[in-house]
Amino acid sequence: xxxxxxxxxxxxxxxxxxxxxxxxxxxxxxxxxxxxxxxxxxxxxxxxxxxxxxxxxxxxxxxxxxxxxxxxxxxxxxxxxxxxxxxxxxxxxxxxxxxxxxxxxxxxxxxxxxxxxxxxxxxxxxxxxxxxxxxxxxxxxxxxxxxxxxxxxxxxxxxxxxxxxxxxxxxxxxxxxxxxxxxxxxxxxxxxxxxxxxxxxxxxxxxxxxxxxxxxxxxxxxxxxxxxxxxxxxxxxxxxxxxxxxxxxxxxxxxxxxxxxxxxxxxxxxxxxxxxxxxxxxxxxxxxxxxxxxxxxxxxxxxxxxxxxxxxxxxxxxxxxxxxxxxxxxxxxxxxxxxxxxxxxxxxxxxxxxxxxxxxxxxxxxxxxxxxxxxxxxxxxxxxxxxxxxxxxxxxxxxxxxxxxxxxxxxxxxxxxxxxxxxxxxxxxxxxxxxxxxxxxxxxxxxxxxxxxxxxxxxxxxxxxxxxxxxxxxxxxxxxxxxxxxxxxxxxxxxxxxxxxxxxxxxxxxxxxxxxxxxxxxxxxxxxxxxxxxxxxxxxxxxxxxx
Numbered sequence: 061x062x063x064x065x066x067x068x069x070x071x072x073x074x075x076x077x078x079x080x081x082x083x084x085x086x087x088x089x090x091x092x093x094x095x096x097x098x099x100x101x102x103x104x105x106x107x108x109x110x111x112x113x114x115x116x117x118x119x120x121x122x123x124x125x126x127x128x129x130x131x132x133x134x135x136x137x138x139x140x141x142x143x144x145x146x147x148x149x150x151x152x153x154x155x156x157x158x159x160x161x162x163x164x165x166x167x168x169x170x171x172x173x174x175x176x177x178x179x180x181x182x183x184x185x186x187x188x189x190x191x192x193x194x195x196x197x198x199x200x201x202x203x204x205x206x207x208x209x210x211x212x213x214x215x216x217x218x219x220x221x222x223x224x225x226x227x228x229x230x231x232x233x234x235x236x237x238x239x240x241x242x243x244x245x246x247x248x249x250x251x252x253x254x255x256x257x258x259x260x261x262x263x264x265x266x267x268x269x270x271x272x273x274x275x276x277x278x279x280x281x282x283x284x285x286x287x288x289x290x291x292x293x294x295x296x297x298x299x300x301x302x303x304x305x306x307x308x309x310x311x312x313x314x315x316x317x318x319x320x321x322x323x324x325x326x327x328x329x330x331x332x333x334x335x336x337x338x339x340x341x342x343x344x345x346x347x348x349x350x351x352x353x354x355x356x357x358x359x360x361x362x363x364x365x366x367x368x369x370x371x372x373x374x375x376x377x378x379x380x381x382x383x384x385x386x387x388x389x390x391x392x393x394x395x396x397x398x399x400x401x402x403x404x405x406x407x408x409x410x411x412x413x414x415x416x417x418x419x420x421x422x423x424x425x426x427x428x429x430x431x432x433x434x435x436x437x438x439x440x441x442x443x444x445x446x447x448x449x450x451x452x453x454x455x456x457x458x459x460x461x462x463x464x465x466x467x468x469x470x471x472x473x474x475x476x477x478x479x480x481x482x483x484x485x486x487x488x489x490x491x492x493x494x495x496x497x498x499x500x501x502x503x504x505x506x507x508x509x510x511x512x513x514x515x516x517x518x519x520x521x522x523x524x525x526x527x528x529x530x531x532x533x534x535x536x537x538x539x540x541x542x543x544x545x546x547x548x549x550x551x552x553x554x555x556x557x558x559x560x561x562x563x564x565x566x567x568x569x570x571x572x573x574x575x576x577x578x579x580x581x582x583x584x585x586x587x588x589x590x591x592x593x594x595x596x597x598x599x600x601x602x603x604x605x606x607x
Contacts, residue, residue, distance in 0.1 A: 252401030253436035263360030263387070265394025268353065280355060281374070281392050283324035284343055289589050290545070294500045298544040299592040300561050300571055301606035308340045310354045314599030316365055317540070318583040322374045325588050327355070328595060329377055330603055331365030337379050339391070340603070342587075360387050360396050369409045371416045378419065380406035386421060388433060398433060410452040410461075412475075420461070422449040428463055430476070442478050444471055450538075451495040453504060455518040462518060464492040464506065472522045482522045489514075493538035498564075500547040503527075507534055507541050513552060513562075531569045532560045540584040542594075551594060553581030559596055559606070576600055 272280050290296045313333040321327040328340045337358040341351050363382035370377045376397070380386045386400040386409060404425035412418035418439070421429040428442035428449055447466035454461045460481070463471050468489050472482035492514065494507035502519035513529035516522065532539075532554045539553035549570070550562050557576035562569050575581050576598035583603075587593035594606045 252399075254399040254401070255436075256395060256397050259360070259387075259396045259399055263358075263396040265359070265389075266357045267355070267394065268357065269350065269355050274350070279392050280350060281321075281327065283321075283326045287324055287326060287343070287589065289323050294546050296545040296588075297591050298546050298548055298586075300549065301573070301592050301594050303607065304604055305593070305607040306352055306605040308352070308354070308603040308605075309601065310338055310340075310357075311336070311601045313364075314579070314582075314601055315597035315603055316582060317368050318585055318595055318597045318603060319368055319370055319377075320585055320588060320595075322370050322372060323588070325590075327374075328585075328603070329368055329370065330597065331368040331379055332601070333364040333599070335359065335361045335364060335381065337365060337368060337377075337389070342605075356391075356394050358389050358394060358396075360389075360399075361385065366405055366407060367409050369411060371411045372413060373416070376416065378409045378411070380409050380421070386419075398436065400431060400436075402429070407448060407450050408452050410454070413454055413458045420452050422452050422463060424448040426465070428452065428473075440476055440478055442473055442480075444480050445469065450491070450493045453495045453497055453518075455497060455502065455504065456520070462495060462504065462516075462522070464495055466491045470506075470516070470522075472518075484516070484522065484524065486524070494540055496541050496543060498547050499543055499545060505529075505541055505543070505550060507539060507552065509535050511535050513541060513550070527567055529562045529567055529569075531562075532558065532572075537580045537582065539580060539582060542584045542586045544586050545588050549586075551584055551586065553584050553596065553598075555580045557581050557598060559584065559594070573606065575604060575606070576602070 269280060274280075308328070308330075311330065311332040311334055315330050315332050317331045319329045321329070326342050328342055330338050330340070332338070339355045339358075341353060341355055343350075344352050358379070361379065361381035361383050365379055365381050367380045368377060375391055377389050377391060378386055379389065382405045384402045384405050386402065386406055387396045388398040389396055400421075402421065402423060404423045406421040406423050408422035410420045410422075412420065417433045419431045419433060421431065423429060426443065426445045426447060426449065428445075429438050430440035430442070431437070432439050442463070445463065445465040445467055446469075449463050449465045451464045452461055453463075459475055461473055461475065463473065465471075468485065468491055470484040470489075470492065471480040472484075473480055490509040492506040492508050495504055497504050497518070502517060503525065504516050504518045506514045506516065508514050511530065511533055515525040515527040517525050529550060529552070532552055534552065534555055537553075537555045539555065541550065541552040543550055543564070548564055550564050552560050552562075553575070554560060554572075557574060557579055559573045559575040559581055560569065561571045575596045577600070579598040579600040581596050581598050583595075583597035585595045587595070590607070592607050595603060596606065597603045
C-alpha cells in the first residue's frame with residue numbers, strides 16, 4: 061500500500077506529456093525512385109498482414125517515412141502548409157500508406173499462375189476418375205456436361221410418373237370443383253315447380269259446410285256485411301280477455317300455427333301436425349256469419365305443417381311442411397295452384413306486402429329464398445346466416461326486412477339486395493324464433509329462448525332497445541307473441557300452456573290465463589276487429605277463442 065501511494069505521488073508530480081502533434085518542417089526536395097516506393101509498399105504490407113509487426117519492419121517504415129512525406133509534398137499543391145493544417149497533412153500521409161499496403165495485400169491474395177495450374181490439373185484428374193466409373197452407377201460427375209446428361213436420364217425415367225401425378229392432381233381438382241358446383245347449385249336454384257294439373261291427383265280438399273254460396277250468390281269466403289274493420293288501428297279500443305268463448309276441434313294432432321283472414325278476420329286458418337290445414341268460421345249466425353265450424357280442409361303434404369301465411373287479399377294462402385315443399389292454395393276452390401320443392405324445409409313463409417306474386421322462404425339450410433310465383437323461379441337468394449333461418453319481418457314501409465336464425469343473430473336486408481345492411485349480435489342474445497312488428501310504432505318484439513321478450517327499433521336505424529318483458533317460460537319452444545290492434549298490450553304463449561299479457565308502455569305484467577293443459581301454447585293471435593278476442597292453439601289439437 062505504501063509503495064502504491066509513492067507511485068501515485070510520483071505520477072501526480074510528473075508533468076503530463078503534450079498531446080499536440082509536432083509540426084512538420086519543410087525539407088529540401090529529395091528524388092524518390094520507384095524501387096523505394098515498392099519497398100514502402102512491401103514494408104506496409106508486412107505491417108498490415110502481421111498481427112505484431114517486427115522491429116525490422118518498423119525500422120524500415122521509419123526510414124522511408126520522410127521520403128513518403130516528401131513525395132506527398134511534391135505531388136501536392138505549391139504551398140501545402142498555407143492551404144491545409146498539419147492534421148490534414150498527416151491524414152493524407154496515412155491514407156497514402158494504407159492504400160499502398162492494401163494494394164499489396166490484394167496482389168498477395170489474388171490467384172496466381174501456380175494456383176490456376178494446380179486447379180486445372182485437379183479437374184483433369186477428376187474427369188479421368190469419372191470415366192473409370194461403370195455406366196449406371198449411383199455416383200454422378202460434378203462437371204457441367206455430366207450433370208446435363210444425368211438430368212436428361214432422370215427426366216426420361218420419371219417422365220411417365222410425373223405425368224401420372226399431374227393427371228391425378230387435375231382429376232382431383234376437377235372432382236372438387238364439380239362437387240362444390242353441385243352443392244352450390246343445389247342451394248341456389250334447386251326448386252321443383254309443379255302446377256295445378258300435376259298436383260291434382262296428389263292433393264285433396266274437403267268442404268264441410270252445407271253450401272259454398274249463400275242465397276245471394278256470395279261465396280263462403282266473403283266477410284259478413286255487418287263487419288266494419290277500423291282503418292286506424294290506434295283508435296281501436298282493446299281490453300284484456302277474461303273467459304273462454306269457443307273451442308274449435310277437428311285436427312287429430314297438435315296445431316302448430318294459426319292465422320286470421322286479412323283485415324276482416326272472419327275466418328281462421330290453422331296448420332297442424334297431422335299434415336293438413338283447416339279454415340274455421342269465426343262468427344256464428346247470430347253475428348252475421350255462417351257458423352263457427354270447420355269450413356274446408358286442405359290435404360296435400362306428407363309431413364307435419366311448419367308454417368302458414370295468407371297473401372295480402374286472402375284469396376291464397378301458403379303452407380310449408382317438413383316434406384320440403386311449399387304449396388299455394390286457392391282458398392275458395394280448395395285446389396293447390398303451385399308447389400315449390402325445396403332442398404330443405406321452410407321455417408317461415410311470407411308474401412311481399414306490395415306484390416302477392418313475390419314470396420320469401422326462410423329455409424333450414426341457412427338461406428332466405430325470394431321466389432316469383434308467376435315464373436316459378438328463384439329471383440334472389442340471401443345467404444349470410446350460419447344456421448337455420450326462422451323468421452321474416454318487413455319494416456320501413458316494406459322496403460326492408462329482418463331475419464332471425466338459430467345462429468343467435470338478427471340481420472337487416474334491403475329488398476332485392478343479397479347483402480345485409482345491419483348485423484345485430486350480442487353474447488347475451490339467444491335464438492329468437494318469433495318476431496312481431498308493433499302496429500303503431502317502428503318497434504319489433506322478439507321471443508327469446510332465455511324466457512324473455514326482447515325489443516328492437518326497426519326504423520331508419522335498426523338497433524336494440526332496453527325494454528324487456530319477463531315472467532313467462534318459453535325456453536325450448538317457439539311460443540308465439542302478438543300485439544293488440546292499438547299496440548297497448550302484448551301477449552305471449554308459455555311452455556306450460558299459459559297465456560300472458562303485459563302493458564307495452566310500462567312493461568308490467570297484467571294477467572295470465574291457463575289457456576291449455578299439459579301442452580305448450582304455441583299460437584297466439586289477437587283479433588284485428590273485435591276489441592278483446594284472442595285465439596290460441598296448442599299441441600293438444602284444440603284452438604280456443606278468448607274474450
